[in-house]
Amino acid sequence: xxxxxxxxxxxxxxxxxxxxxxxxxxxxxxxxxxxxxxxxxxxxxxxxxxxxxxxxxxxxxxxxxxxxxxxxxxxxxxxxxxxxxxxxxxxxxxxxxxxxxxxxxxxxxxxxxxxxxxxxxxxxxxxxxxxxxxxxxxxxxxxxxxxxxxxxxxxxxxxxxxxxxxxxxxxxxxxxxxxxxxxxxxxxxxxxxxxxxxxxxxxxxxxxxxxxxxxxxxxxxxxxxxxxxxxxxxxxxxxxxxxxxxxxxxxxxxxxxxxxxxxxxxxxxxxxxxxxxxxxxxxxxxxxxxxxxxxxxxxxxxxxxxxxxxxxxxxxxxxxxxxxxxxxxxxxxxxx
Numbered sequence: 001x002x003x004x005x006x007x008x009x010x011x012x013x014x015x016x017x018x019x020x021x022x023x024x025x026x027x028x029x030x031x032x033x034x035x036x037x038x039x040x041x042x043x044x045x046x047x048x049x050x051x052x053x054x055x056x057x058x059x060x061x062x063x064x065x066x067x068x069x070x071x072x073x074x075x076x077x078x079x080x081x082x083x084x085x086x087x088x089x090x091x092x093x094x095x096x097x098x099x100x101x102x103x104x105x106x107x108x109x110x111x112x113x114x115x116x117x118x119x120x121x122x123x124x125x126x127x128x129x130x131x132x133x134x135x136x137x138x139x140x141x142x143x144x145x146x147x148x149x150x151x152x153x154x155x156x157x158x159x160x161x162x163x164x165x166x167x168x169x170x171x172x173x174x175x176x177x178x179x180x181x182x183x184x185x186x187x188x189x190x191x192x193x194x195x196x197x198x199x200x201x202x203x204x205x206x207x208x209x210x211x212x213x214x215x216x217x218x219x220x221x222x223x224x225x226x227x228x229x230x231x232x233x234x235x236x237x238x239x240x241x242x243x244x245x246x247x248x249x250x251x252x253x254x255x256x257x258x259x260x261x262x263x264x265x266x267x268x269x270x271x272x273x274x275x276x277x278x279x280x281x282x283x284x285x286x287x288x289x290x291x292x293x294x295x296x297x298x299x300x301x302x303x304x305x306x307x308x309x310x311x312x313x314x315x316x317x318x319x320x321x322x323x324x325x326x327x328x329x330x331x332x333x334x335x336x
Contacts (some may be wrong), residue, residue: 007047007334008290008302011211011269011325013245014181015068015310016041016053016135017227017319023060029311031056032124039129041320046327049132050178052125052311068138068181069104069146076165077112079105079147091148103148110151111161119172121191126175134211135175139182140166140202141195146184156194163198167205179211179245183309185235186216186227200240211269212239215247218309219276230258236266243267247308249274253289257296268297269304272329273322275311280321286329294333305330 022034040054056066058334073079083106091103096197122135144159146175164216170178181201203210214232229251236244236259248256248271255272272289286305294302311319 006048006330007299008330010108011049011134011245011304011306012042012051012331013136013215013271013307013310014051014054014179015312016055017312017314017316018055018058018230019316022058032128036124036128036219039125042323043129043131043325045320046331046335047131047323049134049304050129051134051136054120054127054136054312056121056124059172060147068183069143072116072138072143073105073147075114075116076144076162077114078151079108079114081105081110081265083148086271087148088306091311095146104146105148107149107151107158108148111158111165113165113168115168116165118121118166118169119283122175124174128138131176132176134177134179135170136168136179136181136213137170137202139180139212140198141191142182142184144198145188152320156198156209159194159198160201160333165201167221170202171205171207174207177209177211178206179213181213183213183215185214186232189227189235192232194243197237198325200238203240210240210242212241213309214246215271215309216251218313229255233258233262234280237262239266241266243269245269245271245304245306247271248293249289249308250276253292254296256293260297260301264288265305269306270297271308271324272305273307275309275314275322278314278318280318281329283325283328283332286325287333290330290333291336 016038019034022030035052039050042050057071059067059070074081087106088102118137126133140159140163143156143162149158168247180199199212259268270293272286290305
C-alpha cells in the first residue's frame with residue numbers, strides 16, 4: 001500500500017536509545033552520524049513521519065531524563081542551574097515532585113531565549129533525510145513544574161513566560177509536524193486551564209501540523225504521574241492542536257473511549273507500543289489494538305499510531321524491532 005493510501009500514519013514520539021559510540025565520542029560529527037542512523041532506521045522500517053531521536057539533548061549528568069528538561073532550561077536566560085542547600089530544601093517543600101531530588105534550575109529573572117537554538121537543532125536533522133519530519137520540544141507546563149521560581153512567584157505566569165520563548169523558537173521551524181511534550185499534567189489535571197493556555201501559545205507559532213504528546217511520565221523507565229484519562233479530557237479539549245499523541249498501550253487501549261467527545265477537528269494518535277516493556281509486540285497484536293481504538297473513536301478520528309513515549313530507555317535492538325512491528329501492524333490492520 002503506497003504512503004498516500006494510508007488512512008493511519010505511523011510515527012515515533014521522539015527519543016531513541018543513545019548509540020554507544022556517541023556516548024564514548026560525543027563529537028559533532030558523531031552526533032550527525034548517529035542522527036543519520038536513527039533516521040535511516042525509520043526510513044527502512046517505513047515510518048511515515050520520522051523523528052531525529054533527540055540525541056543532541058543527552059547529558060551524561062542527567063541521564064534519567066535524556067535531556068528532556070535540562071537541555072531547555074539550562075540554556076534559557078533568567079534561569080541558573082547553580083544552587084545550594086536552601087534552594088534544594090525550598091524545591092522539595094514547594095513542588096511535591098517526589099521523584100526529583102533537585103530542581104532543574106532556579107528562576108532569578110525574566111525568562112529569555114539565552115543560547116537556546118531549536119531552529120538550528122531542527123536544521124541539522126532536516127538535512128539528513130527526505131522523509132516527513134517531526135520536531136519535538138518539552139512543553140511549558142512541564143518545564144515550569146521542575147523549576148524553583150524566585151522571580152514570577154506564580155506557576156501560571158512562569159509557564160506563560162516559558163511559552164513565549166518556545167513560541168519565538170518554533171516560529172522559525174518549518175517541520176512537517178511540531179510536537180509539544182507534556183508529561184506532568186496527567187498528575188495535575190486541576191492545572192489544565194493555565195497549562196493549556198501556555199501550550200496553545202506555543203502552538204499558535206507553529207507553521208506546520210500542530211501536535212501535543214501527553215503521557216504519564218517515563219522517569220528512569222518508570223511511570224511517574226498518577227491519574228486517569230477521563231480527568232484529562234477538559235485539558236485535551238482546550239488544546240488548539242491538529243492531533244494528539246497519547247499513551248494508551250500501558251493503560252489499556254479500550255480507555256480511548258473517553259476521547260470520543262473531543263472536538264471533531266482534533267485527530268487522535270494512540271500509543272500501541274509499550275516502551276516500559278522489553279517484549280516486542282507482534283504485528284497481529286498491534287493490528288488488534290488499532291482495530292479496538294478505531295472501533296471506539298471511529299476510523300476518521302484515528303490519525304496516528306505510535307509508541308506510548310520515547311524509546312531512550314530501551315536497548316537499540318528492542319527499539320528497532322518495535323519500530324518494525326509498528327509499521328507491520330498498521331499495514332496488517334489496513335489490509336484486513
